[in-house]
Structure formats: structure tokens, C-alpha cells
Amino acid sequence: MPKMTTWIPVALAAMLAAVMLAFLWQERQREIRLRLRVEKCCASELLEDMAPFLKVARLSRIEQLTVNKTGIILRRLGQETDSAFLMWPNGYAYRSQEQQEALRAVLEECPPKLRDNRRYHVSRQRVCLLNGTVEYGYHYTM
Numbered sequence: 001m002p003k004m005t006t007w008i009p010v011a012l013a014a015m016l017a018a019v020m021l022a023f024l025w026q027e028r029q030r031e032i033r034l035r036l037r038v039e040k041c042c043a044s045e046l047l048e049d050m051a052p053f054l055k056v057a058r059l060s061r062i063e064q065l066t067v068n069k070t071g072i073i074l075r076r077l078g079q080e081t082d083s084a085f086l087m088w089p090n091g092y093a094y095r096s097q098e099q100q101e102a103l104r105a106v107l108e109e110c111p112p113k114l115r116d117n118r119r120y121h122v123s124r125q126r127v128c129l130l131n132g133t134v135e136y137g138y139h140y141t142m
Contacts, residue, residue: 037102038102038105040102041103041106046092047106049092053074056074057107060077061078062074062076062077063076063078063141064139064141066139067100067137067139068137068138069094069096069137070094071084071086071088071090072103100136104122120140121141122138122139122140123138123141124136124138
């Protein structure tokens with residue numbers, strides 16, 4: 001009987017290793033897809049049209065930054081008005097969830113202070129609409 005019970009821990013360890021490898025593979029594939037979307041976003045006209053907005057963001061002390069399907073809203077520290085780059089009025093369609101994530105990653109590169117997790121906290125917003133669908137967005141807060 002002792003021989004029969006010795007294979008159980010080995011089988012459990014093998015299953016755990018397989019699950020971990022599958023998780024790591026999936027995460028790696030997600031990172032590759034995000035990197036490709038970021039490269040596509042950087043090469044698009046959208047980033048060129050956002051250049052004045054990004055210049056303001058680089059030169060400002062950002063209190064809050066929100067990225068959602070409709071655009072980007074920037075609140076500067078000590079100012080009561082917000083700056084915004086809205087997709088629809090600038091001739092762009094609303095962003096999908098994947099495009100929002102790529103845009104968020106690009107924005108972290110433009111004003112590098114957003115990546116500083118000692119200064120900013122990023123959270124993912126979840127908004128339930130009246131028709132039952134769910135939309136997501138990203139929110140940076142100082």
C-alpha cells in the first residue's frame with residue numbers, strides 16, 4: 001500500500017506545475033498582444049492629433065487622469081478646469097477595451113510620472129449601463 005500513495009504528491013505537483021505554466025503562457029501572450037496594440041497606437045494618427053494634449057500633460061502636475069471609451073480627461077493640480085481629448089468630436093470612434101488598455105499604456109510612457117506607483121494609483125473603473133452592458137475605464141489618482 002505505501003507504493004500506491006507515493007505517486008499522489010508527485011501527480012499533484014505535476015498538475016500544479018502544468019497549471020502554473022499555462023498561466024504564465026497566457027500572461028505572456030497577453031503581454032505580447034498588448035505590446036502589438038501599443039505599437040499600432042503609437043503609429044496611428046490618433047497620437048499625432050493628441051500631441052498638444054500630451055504636451056500639456058507632460059508639463060503639468062497631474063491630479064487625475066481618466067481613460068475610457070470616449071477619450072481622456074486630465075485634471076491638473078490646483079486648477080478647477082479639466083483638459084480633455086474626446087474621441088468622437090475629434091473624428092475617432094469610441095475605443096474598445098483593448099484599445100483603451102493600449103492607450104493607457106502609451107500614456108504611461110508619455111508623461112512618465114504616471115508610472116511612478118509612489119505618486120499615482122491606477123484603478124480600473126467598471127460602469128454598469130442601463131441596458132445591462134458593462135464598460136471599463138482606467139483612472140489614475142495622485
